[in-house]
């Protein structure tokens with residue numbers, strides 16, 4: 001994995017915007033942006049990880065949206081998607097690697 005930032009900070013706020021198309025994490029000095037389809041493709045739940053092991057690419061349905069982002073134990077988010085997929089746990093350290101970053 002490129003850009004391994006193992007000490008990712010816990011975000012102050014987690015926001016789903018643009019009608020569910022964008023996830024934004026607000027940190028002290030930076031803001032991280034994620035596209036819902038990118039997150040869906042990056043899901044690491046057992047089912048998605050298994051598909052990847054078999055060489056199957058995870059496909060995000062067109063127009064996929066985020067339904068919810070629930071904090072888990074202060075270290076991760078459980079993301080639910082509009083295709084019914086809701087098992088993905090995204091540690092903040094992993095999200096930091098996937099993010100598009102802008103100054104806060």
Ligand SMILES: [Zn+2]
Pocket residue numbers: 043044045046047048049085087088
């Ligand atoms: Zn998954």
